[in-house]
Amino acid sequence: MTATFKTPHFRTQWNVDTAACLMPRVNVADSDTELSVYVFLPGVTKEDVTVNVSDERVLTIKGEKKRGEQPEGLKFQRKERRFGAFKRQFYLPKHVSSENIGATFENGVLTVTLQKTQPKTTTVEIK
Amino acid sequence: MNRFHFDPRDMQNFQNVAETVAERLGDIFNEVGRNTRAATSEQQGKSKIRFDIADDGENVYVFAELPGVRKEDVSVTLNDENVLTIKGDKKRPEADEKNFTLVERKYGTFSRSVAMNEQIEQERITAEFRDGVLTVTLPKLVPVTKEFRVNIQ
Numbered sequence: 705m706t707a708t709f710k711t712p713h714f715r716t717q718w719n720v721d722t723a724a725c726l727m728p729r730v731n732v733a734d735s736d737t738e739l740s741v742y743v744f745l746p747g748v749t750k751e752d753v754t755v756n757v758s759d760e761r762v763l764t765i766k767g768e769k770k771r772g773e774q775p776e777g778l779k780f781q782r783k784e785r786r787f788g789a790f791k792r793q794f795y796l797p798k799h800v801s802s803e804n805i806g807a808t809f810e811n812g813v814l815t816v817t818l819q820k821t822q823p824k825t826t827t828v829e830i831k
Numbered sequence: 832m833n834r835f836h837f838d839p840r841d842m843q844n845f846q847n848v849a850e851t852v853a854e855r856l857g858d859i860f861n862e863v864g865r866n867t868r869a870a871t872s873e874q875q876g877k878s879k880i881r882f883d884i885a886d887d888g889e890n891v892y893v894f895a896e897l898p899g900v901r902k903e904d905v906s907v908t909l910n911d912e913n914v915l916t917i918k919g920d921k922k923r924p925e926a927d928e929k930n931f932t933l934v935e936r937k938y939g940t941f942s943r944s945v946a947m948n949e950q951i952e953q954e955r956i957t958a959e960f961r962d963g964v965l966t967v968t969l970p971k972l973v974p975v976t977k978e979f980r981v982n983i984q
Contacts, residue, residue: 732933733924742924744936746881746896746963772962775892778885781948785883785896812898812963815924 726769726790739800739818743792746812747772747785753809755816757802765814766791799823880917880943891949891969893917898936898963899924907958907967909951917965918942950974 731742743765745753753767768789796802799820806817883894895917897905905919923938950972958967 729935730933731931731936734930734932740924742899744898744963746898749962774885775887775890777887778892779887780883780885782882782884782945784881785894811900811960812896813924 726786726788728765728790728792730792737820739797739820741794741816741818743814743816744812745769745790745809745814748812748814750809753814755805755807755814757796757805761796761802763794763796763805763816763818764791765793765816880941882943882945884945886949889971891947891951891971893945893965893967893969895943895965895967896963897921897960897965900963902960905960905965907956907965909947909953909956909969913947913951914944915947915967915969916942916944917967 729744731744733740733742741763745767748767748769749772752770753765755763755765757763766789769787771787796818800818801821804819806815808815808817881896883892885892885894893915897917897919900919900921904922905917908916908918910916918941920940921938947969949969952970952972955970956967958965960966
């Protein structure tokens with residue numbers, strides 16, 4: 705079951721197979737030349753995330769959030785953090801190139817940089 | 832029709848919703864905001880920090896999710912009333928000139944406090960920041976038992 709949700713510039717493809725609490729939160733900044741997608745993934749390491757763009761121009765960010773190294777024999781008083789597989793998908797807007805996509809990971813934030821393309825107008829000469 | 836068939840994943844979602852509700856209720860009773868209503872309104876419009884709190888007998892560990900926050904923008908304090916406060920500022924990644932078209936996680940200041948159940952050895956508290964998760968290690972105060980043996984004559 706996949707639903708689509710429309711934001712003015714960036715359409716999200718909601719996946720019901722990712723639990724809502726594991727759905728990474730995303731901020732998108734729009735500048736003249738590029739679109740920066742900030743995906744908040746606290747506790748996730750670079751090795752556990754993949755970013756790809758399909759032929760249908762769907763940007764997919766997926767991976768797994770693991771507990772990682774922790775002292776042994778922990779008894780939890782409070783558990784608010786969620787762990788497991790996550791996935792989030794977006795349709796690339798028309799004015800964004802599906803090539804030259806950059807990605808960096810720092811302090812639990814994945815930054816995906818998408819280049820904007822200049823709108824092409826072809827003038828047809830009338831003979 | 833397809834929409835209403837039973838899917839085990841829906842159950843998972845239901846469980847998550849139930850857990851979230853339980854969490855929020857837990858917050859009302861455990862959170863240090865003495866005035867519950869004030870604490871709730873303070874959280875509105877701010878990103879809530881998710882906490883895991885654990886105990887291994889020797890130390891209490893607080894794991895706080897702070898993605899995109901820099902080490903120098905966070906402060907960790909423990910007051911006289913044994914209340915741990917993690918607060919700071921989540922700054923925008925770059926200059927404000929960028930126009931944010933989608934904001935699911937707000938930028939700005941955040942603060943969350945939690946009362947420690949155990950007495951803590953304040954001088955030995957340590958904190959480490961890795962991959963957007965702050966781990967605070969709070970060594971428990973070992974009560975010094977003074978025993979004085981009385982000779983029976």
